[in-house]
Amino acid sequence: MPRTLLTGLRAPGGPGTPATGTTALEITDGTITWLGPAADVAGRAGGASVEDHDGAVVTPPFVDAHVHATASGLLLQGLDLTACRTPGELLDAVAAAPRAAVLWGHGWEENRWSPARHPSRAELDRAARGRAVYLSRIDVHSALVSTALLDRAPAAVGAAGWSPDGPLSADAHHHVRRAALAALDGDRRRGAQRAFLDLAASRGVGTVHECAGPDVSGQDDLADLLAAEHGVAVVGYWGEAVRTPQEATDLLRRTGAHGLAGDLFVDGSIGSRTALLREPYADEDGCLGNRYLDPEAVAAHLVACTRAGIRAGFHVIGDAGADVVLAGLEQAVAETSARAVRAARHRLEHLEMVDAAQIARLAALGVAASVQPAFDAAWGGPAGMYATRLGPARAAVMNPFAQLSAAGVVLELGSDSPVTPVDPWAAVRAAVGHTNPASALDPDTALAAHTGGGRLRVGSPASYALWDGDTCLRLVRAGRTVHELRR
Ligand SMILES: [Zn+2]
Known part of the structure; x- marks a missing residue:
């Protein structure tokens, strides 16, 4: 041997x-x-x-617990808008881009621009010259699109999150993203996935957790990724709500997913002011964010998956979003048992705003937290975007990694690529160098949380x-x- x-x-x-x-x-x-x-x-x-x-x-090997392979791969080949500092620079980048079925771009962040305004749809159409254009915001919770893409997604017009001239969010965003993905042929999609998996490998990531779903990607997309013959292992999560254990079992079999979790959206993001809050945003009067799943549906999903022994989970960022999930977990305890809930090892994505009482309950119910330290590095701190949106007091206690870990919540670190790049050492450093030292992880804990507890x-x-x-x-x-x- x-x-x-x-x-x-x-x-x-x-x-x-x-x-x-x-x-x-x-x-x-x-x-x-x-x-x-x-x-x-x-x-x-x-x-x-x-x-x-x-x-x-x-x-x-590192485990990246939250990625979007196709979107990340398309951006390796598409337009990187993270360096744009004005609306004009974004328009210039679009005008200069080569012709493609759909022009993909990602990473604009208007709060870093001067002036901090979006280009109008008419301006974008002029730069697009008839092309279908999809440009996701850095948080991928809203997108600027051209009229040619809207023509392929008529349901977006007037849907929740629709804007006649600005970025689309919520349902309207999901409609245009689906249309943009549908315009890709299978070869381009698989090529993008392979490019992403190659990049992950080159960064020492041996396993990625793909957060797929009907609003994010699609069944063909996940099927291709799970079938990719690649040395990087793919764990698939499918974000679609179910109501019965049978439905849960069938959906898992149909999609090949490992859980009905990931980006099943309870709410949106802080940057897009769509994360669901208990108290209004500091920079928009009376705005409490969006709720994409009602509490009854959250509870039904948790009950069904718990009964079926399937890992369930949600994308949840705001404190009121976490309240909705916790109410659903209590419902699952009442209808099954705390032991059954714990055994299913449900998992929550992002979980950026949780207080001590919520953390204690999540720990008791064996719920894992899939967190992104690079979010804190990008948007945390007293002068960061979180502080602008939420005020300094709420921003300072976001992403409480140390408190989650100390309470016994299993942490799984990830990038949410393309929201932040796959860069595991940067994530470990961000967790250790948290903008709030009280929330920082020690290096060993951070490394363990990013390697699946690996030894x-x-x-x-x-x-x-x-x-x-x-x-x-x-x-x-x-x-x-x-x-x-x-x-
Ligand atoms: Zn995601």
Whole structure:
């Protein structure tokens, strides 16, 4: 049996700190068969091929718990609008883009612009010159679109979130996004997915959780992704509400998903002022955000999935959104049992505004939190977008990673790519360097939360990543080399 000794490895000493200790790894036929101090290598070298890795840091592969593969891949090939600083720069980028069935762009953020106004639809149409154009806001909860795309999505006109001249949000946004995705042929879609999975591999991510659903992507899209022959593993979540255990079981089978969770939207986002709040937004009179699922539907979904033993979950960002989910969880406890709810390991996406009482209850019910530290890095802090939208007091206690972790809520870190890039070390650093130190994770907890609790263990399939700083030198998952940097 082929036996390899990897020597000269170091365990990570936490982000930003030197690695500690030296270690070695023995892999026999795709399984970790020994792990130990470098000093003990000599006795095992006979008959093995020995690789000296010269101080490379070794970790388990990262798990990105929230991605949108196709949208991310399309943007690798499409328009990056994150650097635009004025409406005119956005229009110039659109005008200069090559012809395509649908022109995809992503990342505009009008609160960073001067002037902070959106281009009008007429301006966008002039730049588009008849092309269908879909430009998602940085949070992907609203989009600027051209008239040619609206012609393919007539249901968007007048739907909730419709605007005759500005970005579309809510249902209107979902209609145009579906039309934009439907305009892609299968080859372009699969090409985008592959480009994204290749990128994930190059960043040391061995598993991604795709948050798919009827409003976000589509069944064909998820089917293609789950069928992709790629070394990066895909766990699929499908965000569609069900009402009975039978419906839940059937839908899971039909979609190939691992849970009826992910982007099943209870509310929207802070940036788009669509996250559901207890108290109004600080920068828009009386605005409490949007509720996309009524409490009765949330409860029915949780009850049905709990009965079927299926992981359920929702996208929920605002504090009042979390109230709706907690009420649904209590309903599921009443109709099944706390033990059944815990066993289903339900999971909530984002969960950015939760107080101590909510956290304690989520912990007691075994609910996991899929969180994005890069959100805090991008929008947290006293001068950040969250503070503008919510005022400093509410903004300061957002994304309470430490409090969730201390209460026993399982944290799963992710990027929500394309909202923030797949960059796991940046996410670990953001969790450790939280804008509110009281909410920061320690490095070991952050790393564990971003690697699926992963540890390198004797007897486990060989899955590991080797690093030089943030650069992934090699990614191996289940004995298969998924990425190797040629130097
Ligand atoms: Zn998402």
